[in-house]
Amino acid sequence: xxxxIKDVAREAGVSVATVSRVLNGSANVSEASAKLVNETINRxxxxxxFLGRNLRKRETNVxxxxxxxxxxxxxxxxxxxMQEYANKLGYDIISAVSNSxxxxxxxxxxxxxxxxxxxxxLLGTSFSAQELNEMARNYNIALCCEGVEGAxxxxxxxxxxxxxxxxxxxxxxxxxxxxxxxxxxxxVVSSRKRENGYLxxxxxxxIEVREDYIWHGSYLAHNGAxxxxxxxxxxxxxxxxxxISDLLAAAAIKKAHVMGLTVGKDISxxxxxxxxxxxxxxxxxxxxxxxxxxxxxxxxxxxxxxxxTPHKDNRYYNLEHEVILRExxxxx
Amino acid sequence: xxxxIKDVAREAGVSVATVSRVLNGSANVSEASAKLVNETINRxxxxxxFLGRNLRKRETNVxxxxxxxxxxxxxxxxxxxMQEYANKLGYDIISAVSNSxxxxxxxxxxxxxxxxxxxxxLLGTSFSAQELNEMARNYNIALCCEGVEGAxxxxxxxxxxxxxxxxxxxxxxxxxxxxxxxxxxxxVVSSRKRENGYLxxxxxxxIEVREDYIWHGSYLAHNGAxxxxxxxxxxxxxxxxxxISDLLAAAAIKKAHVMGLTVGKDISxxxxxxxxxxxxxxxxxxxxxxxxxxxxxxxxxxxxxxxxTPHKDNRYYNLEHEVILRExxxxx
DNA sequence: GTGAAAGCGCTAACAC
DNA sequence: GTGTTAGCGCTTTCAC
Numbered sequence: 001x002x003x004x005i006k007d008v009a010r011e012a013g014v015s016v017a018t019v020s021r022v023l024n025g026s027a028n029v030s031e032a033s034a035k036l037v038n039e040t041i042n043r044x045x046x047x048x049x050f051l052g053r054n055l056r057k058r059e060t061n062v063x064x065x066x067x068x069x070x071x072x073x074x075x076x077x078x079x080x081x082m083q084e085y086a087n088k089l090g091y092d093i094i095s096a097v098s099n100s101x102x103x104x105x106x107x108x109x110x111x112x113x114x115x116x117x118x119x120x121x122l123l124g125t126s127f128s129a130q131e132l133n134e135m136a137r138n139y140n141i142a143l144c145c146e147g148v149e150g151a152x153x154x155x156x157x158x159x160x161x162x163x164x165x166x167x168x169x170x171x172x173x174x175x176x177x178x179x180x181x182x183x184x185x186x187x188v189v190s191s192r193k194r195e196n197g198y199l200x201x202x203x204x205x206x207i208e209v210r211e212d213y214i215w216h217g218s219y220l221a222h223n224g225a226x227x228x229x230x231x232x233x234x235x236x237x238x239x240x241x242x243x244i245s246d247l248l249a250a251a252a253i254k255k256a257h258v259m260g261l262t263v264g265k266d267i268s269x270x271x272x273x274x275x276x277x278x279x280x281x282x283x284x285x286x287x288x289x290x291x292x293x294x295x296x297x298x299x300x301x302x303x304x305x306x307x308x309t310p311h312k313d314n315r316y317y318n319l320e321h322e323v324i325l326r327e328x329x330x331x332x
Numbered sequence: 333x334x335x336x337i338k339d340v341a342r343e344a345g346v347s348v349a350t351v352s353r354v355l356n357g358s359a360n361v362s363e364a365s366a367k368l369v370n371e372t373i374n375r376x377x378x379x380x381x382f383l384g385r386n387l388r389k390r391e392t393n394v395x396x397x398x399x400x401x402x403x404x405x406x407x408x409x410x411x412x413x414m415q416e417y418a419n420k421l422g423y424d425i426i427s428a429v430s431n432s433x434x435x436x437x438x439x440x441x442x443x444x445x446x447x448x449x450x451x452x453x454l455l456g457t458s459f460s461a462q463e464l465n466e467m468a469r470n471y472n473i474a475l476c477c478e479g480v481e482g483a484x485x486x487x488x489x490x491x492x493x494x495x496x497x498x499x500x501x502x503x504x505x506x507x508x509x510x511x512x513x514x515x516x517x518x519x520v521v522s523s524r525k526r527e528n529g530y531l532x533x534x535x536x537x538x539i540e541v542r543e544d545y546i547w548h549g550s551y552l553a554h555n556g557a558x559x560x561x562x563x564x565x566x567x568x569x570x571x572x573x574x575x576i577s578d579l580l581a582a583a584a585i586k587k588a589h590v591m592g593l594t595v596g597k598d599i600s601x602x603x604x605x606x607x608x609x610x611x612x613x614x615x616x617x618x619x620x621x622x623x624x625x626x627x628x629x630x631x632x633x634x635x636x637x638x639x640x641t642p643h644k645d646n647r648y649y650n651l652e653h654e655v656i657l658r659e660x661x662x663x664x
Numbered sequence: 665g666t667g668a669a670a671g672c673g674c675t676a677a678c679a680c
Numbered sequence: 681g682t683g684t685t686a687g688c689g690c691t692t693t694c695a696c
Contacts, residue, residue, distance in 0.1 A: 004690085017691080023690095056689080056691045
């Protein structure tokens with residue numbers, strides 16, 4: 001039914017080897033043969049079957065990216081960076097969304113184990129360090145955005161602790177002393193690190209940490225609103241809030257607005273990630289930006305480097321973040 | 333290096349056929365053999381090479397989804413719906429972002445032509461009807477969200493014309509007579525249809541269409557702001573604006589806000605798509621929602637149905653949209 | 665410069 | 681219930 005290399009060879013009156021050579025641009029094909037083969041390929045509408053090719057070559061030139069969520073505009077930018085770089089090197093990027101479900105993530109990682117792809121990048125994972133190390137022994141994997149403690153796996157991310165520090169420091173520099181934190185209840189490493197950075201910044205500035213200024217909940221928007229409501233119910237209210245994600249920050253801002261506060265004046269709010277919405281929001285949202293494109297390019301570069309060699313680079317690379325001040329934060 | 337079915341067979345002391353039977357759950361394997369094979373598989377950490385399997389079976393059970401952009405939260409929800417449904421049927425979904433670039437999209441479609449995937453769903457495409465028809469003759473493709481006029485290809489989308497009508501009608505029902513439109517300059521069919529629906533709604537209500545109330549530009553946020561600025565520079569200003577996308581609506585709202593207007597009172601703004609941001613925005617954004625999950629499920633169901641048969645269903649399916657009124661629109 | 669042939673890992677027909 | 685074997689479509693060695 002579908003046309004194969006054999007059909008092309010027969011029609012062109014050459015051997016399959018010659019067709020293959022033309023296909024792969026190998027040397028030692030006469031111009032006449034090459035021309036003839038190419039014409040036949042076009043005439044027959046032939047497209048090589050990559051299952052055959054990849055099986056034979058034992059490589060697919062495809063890299064899988066697994067995202068924990070599809071709602072995060074950050075991931076789109078990262079993947080865009082990956083794709084551009086990968087294409088240049090003759091690789092393709094495909095992606096899949098795990099929804100942070102171990103079952104789905106495992107199913108997707110099967111594409112790596114069953115040789116459908118050459119490598120995988122995880123933008124957050126539910127696998128343990130031990131599981132990751134086990135996988136990394138036999139397969140090429142990398143983490144991006146979100147490291148896993150104890151995992152000896154190639155990782156590219158910002159320094160979340162320092163980024164959390166810088167975010168809190170920016171609020172302190174604006175004159176704030178009563179700074180609250182909206183964080184999440186989960187074991188996600190990056191959030192914990194951002195939280196640690198916040199604590200260190202307060203300590204450095206000689207500000208005492210108050211339990212009632214620290215809120216833990218889910219990643220959902222609702223949590224940002226609840227946190228803001230809680231802070232505003234306190235007798236001694238904070239003047240600034242640092243949320244470990246922009247979504248939580250936006251929800252907190254919305255709640256403050258509904259409560260009649262002017263965000264940026266009555267209360268300052270700082271987010272994290274610099275998602276698309278930050279600039280559009282009313283007020284625009286101050287945040288910490290990650291170098292998404294660069295992270296995508298870099299992790300792909302390193303991963304592809306690993307594909308060839310037995311000496312895999314499994315280092316942890318930190319890329320530079322940047323604090324961006326917009327309307328949602330103001331001097332006190 | 334990597335362990336194959338042969339290794340398992342040798343270690344277990346059975347033939348590769350028996351291992352294959354266990355792998356595929358075919359009948360006619362004694363319990364003893366099955367147990368032995370499974371133990372050996374676990375012991376050796378064997379994972380079947382799908383390149384071999386797929387080559388032999390001439391199917392991959394993988395469907396590719398191509399998105400024009402990665403920034404559209406709609407797509408994430410659609411793909412989520414696809415994935416859930418596909419997994420139930422033993423299929424996997426992978427996705428790729430074309431950035432509306434023909435070169436990239438073509439490169440991604442190669443995965444279909446070279447048999448790396450069984451079918452492809454395009455959430456918007458830069459291919460012409462003719463090109464699509466040509467592809468559909470030999471391959472399994474479907475369009476979702478965004479139809480192409482003249483393409484006899486399986487398509488699942490909302491009725492954009494009616495949706496545009498309903499959006500404008502909702503504004504009319506709120507008492508508005510001076511209703512402007514923010515649309516895009518491109519040939520994207522869905523936008524033109526929404527625009528046509530807007531025109532029909534005005535006609536039905538006996539409202540004359542004014543050229544200076546219709547703005548065409550790019551998809552970028554900037555365009556929404558420019559449009560609002562233009563409308564507000566008119567002597568006879570509109571009291572409501574319908575934007576054919578939520579992003580444009582948000583940008584228009586932001587601009588109106590900056591200009592000192594209270595959106596929802598001084599000016600009403602209606603978007604389209606019901607992206608995540610709509611609910612969080614200040615004010616929350618009225619919009620038209622598409623049944624994303626359902627669309628994803630449905631298109632996958634139909635596409636998988638097509639995989640088996642020579643009689644392909646290439647109909648155009650319309651799913652129900654819904655107008656959602658929030659704070660950004662008000663009664664005049 | 666070109667062709668014959670082996671073989672990548674797997675499934676499935678066929679034989680027993 | 682199990683094994684033997686052909687062959688999916690391709691690349692690549694080896695011989696000429």
